[in-house]
Amino acid sequence: MKQPYALYIDARKLDYLSSDIRIAQGKFFKDYKTEMNTYCIGAVMLVKSPFAFLMHKAISVLENPPGETYFAFTETEALKKTEKFLNKIKVTSS
Secondary structure (H helix, E strand, C coil): CCCCEEEEEECCCCCCCCHHHHHHHHHHHHHCHHHHHHHEEEEEEECCCHHHHHHHHHHHHHHCCCCEEEEECCHHHHHHHHHHHHHCCCCCCC
16 A cells, blocks of 8 residues: 655765766656655755755756655754654554
């Protein structure tokens, strides 16, 4: 059963984005676009530096991932935003 989710990407090890990584990230958003448009309520990307932020932001603008995309520079900030996304999901049991 498919369920709503928040996407959390820890990209701190990717300070420089080679063309291979940029292509792979773009391909990911393209390959999962239908599923993400249906189930993804938001994405949080944890980045290490302003340069990495700009690179990832450019890819997200080009690929236009679904929901809100939030960039964070600390793990605490990223986890708080992810928790806010997850709190939007209402889980019901029958």
